[in-house]
Amino acid sequence: xxxxxxxxxxxxxxxxxxxxxxxxxxxxxxxxxxxxxxxxxxxxxxxxxxxxxxxxxxxxxxxxxxxxxxxxxxxxxxxxxxxxxxxxxxxxxxxxxxxxxxxxxxxxxxxxxxx
Numbered sequence: 001x002x003x004x005x006x007x008x009x010x011x012x013x014x015x016x017x018x019x020x021x022x023x024x025x026x027x028x029x030x031x032x033x034x035x036x037x038x039x040x041x042x043x044x045x046x047x048x049x050x051x052x053x054x055x056x057x058x059x060x061x062x063x064x065x066x067x068x069x070x071x072x073x074x075x076x077x078x079x080x081x082x083x084x085x086x087x088x089x090x091x092x093x094x095x096x097x098x099x100x101x102x103x104x105x106x107x108x109x110x111x112x113x114x115x
Contacts, residue, residue: 006044008067010059011036021097023083025090026058033059037066045070055081 011033015022029037044067052075054064061077068075089097 006047006049008040008044008063010057010063013059015091019094021086021089021092021094022059023086023090024057029059029062034062034066037063041066041070049073051076053078053081055079055083057082 011029013022013027013029013033015025015027016033017030020027040063049071051073052064052068052071054060054075054077056077056079060081061075064075086092086097
């Protein structure tokens, strides 16, 4: 029996548009992101699925719900698929964080490390 996994990233969000760090904090899908979710759902509508797993982030949940509209399968939410936590930097402007010479060596208060 062949086992296949399909990984789908969420559609475009408000934080994606504004260039903000988006880890555990949530930002809604834009109209463009909803259209992206509908497009991938349509492309996968004839692909057989046994189940679907999704992070507990609203952006991922909204994307996965679109895909599951074409399939009579459970959508299983799991925290284990959540994005990296940026802690106090969630929502910060990306260029301010990523351009820091210290970014690879530290984590923000309440955030995860890169190791």
